[in-house]
Amino acid sequence: MNKEVIKNKTPIDSGRLLKLADDTLKTEALALETLRKRFLEEDAEHFLESVSLLLNCKGRVVVSGMGKSGHIGRKIAATLASTGTPAMFVHPAEAAHGDLGMITHDDVFIAISYSGEAGELMAIAPIIKRMGTRLIAMTGRPRSSLAQLADVHLNVFVEKEACPLNLAPTASTTTTLALGDAIAVAVLDARGFREDDFARSHPGGTLGRRLLTLVSDIMRKGDDVPVVKADTLLYDALFEITKKGIAMTSVVDNEGRAIGVFTDGDLRRLIEKQQNFSQIVIKDVMSKNPRTIAPGKLAAEAVSMMEKFRINQLLVTDPNGKLVGALHIHDLTEAKVI
Template identity: 70%
Template sequence: MSDVVIDDAARRAVELASETLQIEADALIALQARLQNEDAAGFAHAVRMLLSCKGRVVVSGIGKSGHIARKIAATFASTGTPSFFVHPAEAAHGDLGMITSQDIFIAISYSGEAAELMSILPIIKRLGVKLISLTGNPASSLAKIADVHLSLQVDKEACPLNLAPTASTTVTLALGDALAVAVLDARGFREEDFARSHPGGALGRRLLTYVKDVMRTGDAIPSVSPDTKLTSALLEITKKGMAMTAVVDTARNIVGVFTDGDLRRMMEGVCDFTQISIGDVMHTNPRSIRADQLAVEAVEVMETHRINQLLVTDEQGKLVGALHIHDLTRAKVI
């Protein structure tokens, strides 16, 4: 590959990119300092309000603030706090009906004077809805009428013209994340709760999939009795395609297992298989897992003991299923 030549235009672009990141990083550090000092009480008050909300958290903003508001609402919703975005212009034309007195309204406007947002706030206040404002101007109209105001103030935007919302939107997004994280922690939100909000994701599959959801059942379970001849047991192994068979008594209690690996080891010293019963050569005390355990736990057992199959039992220890590592792969648990 030939060396890339950095001309003056490219050098300027890299310098601007670096400066943009530095300005936004400085803005975040300033936000952190405020939260640890003058805005600490207000932030804590906002978190208490959000925790006590009996309705939904409604987030609103116009323009770039609206885009950030959508993301903040989505973050709250995915971390255990019912939330949605409402466009202030649409709210003025009927969508206010979505808001109830039990909700909390988060209004975002860097200037604190966005006309579309300010036009609906009197009605919001009349409903008795608690209001949290996020603005860059603590003396603004929006900041003054809010129950809690949190500052988004930045020294300058990353835009060379100091016009396009850049550093300010980064700070807004970060502050929204900070609120959501503080609330989820106080609420005791766990991995399992997150998975229920994200059933289509990898974490959802890991934490919401149980062994019973992916195991083989009924006639698909390879199983024989202890007195079954080894040759017949091998036919069962081949027929069921799991490279093993369970050995069970008449009550379906597991007494052993026989695998392809056991067969390979036997072939080194046994010439005549026709007279051997599976009970004579099976491996006793096989690894098993209950059907009501998480599938990810089955993965852990397999990896720990370097095996590819597991027998599945009910609470009484009776055989109810069989699990191959390929079943877990198909279910995208691993």
């Protein structure tokens, strides 16, 4: 038998630990598969009733549970809140000592207790019912007190816990969490919740930055924008490129409209053909019809354009084609849009 010794000199049986881990994963996977089959064969109507209650809720969804059920409840409430359903977690013991005032008859209350007999929940559930608040119970015992009191009961029963002692909530908390996720996903889809809605509730995340950051938020403006007139000598344009530091300069006409761009890449290609730049005018060597983007566009669209056309810079123009800013790939990286 393969044995190792950890730092405190306590011998451990690696083989046994790996088998326990494997058994845990198999037990929880089996619990989820059993839940799925029961859901399809017996509980689909209850699930749909729960989704309907949440969709028609005029107040908030209040989730509550004790111990491990409480931890699962917090996660379910957080998932609902981040996907378009106003939700919060209320600790049942705190509710019995004043926080019950946070709950109204317009709310929907989700009570989580595997036994369906948690004293703290049973102390407040009858009061919640008398208030006219709709009650959804998630338990492993359909005949429990909480299940019988609920408007809708969702069965999260498991044959056994993954714990070797069959005591610690493991498989049961997994099924409860999974069913909570299923409800949240069904509700968000029914609401027509989309990526931009998700971004608004996650402005600090990567998706939020990609879907909320506009070109105008990060573009270079004013004196930071490299710009020369069409009749500028190439020699002088190179100074503008060097001064502004984004490896290019825009070229504008007398009305300030963007008519071209000249980049470091253009310079390298020009050097291959010609060495004397003293009399070259920028309009004769610039790239005409430059790629442009409007300031009100998403920065993510600028990323797509740069990737599509394999460029590192974009000019930002108004509806009349007037130059108002410039973007470099590094600007998008610093803004964490990429």
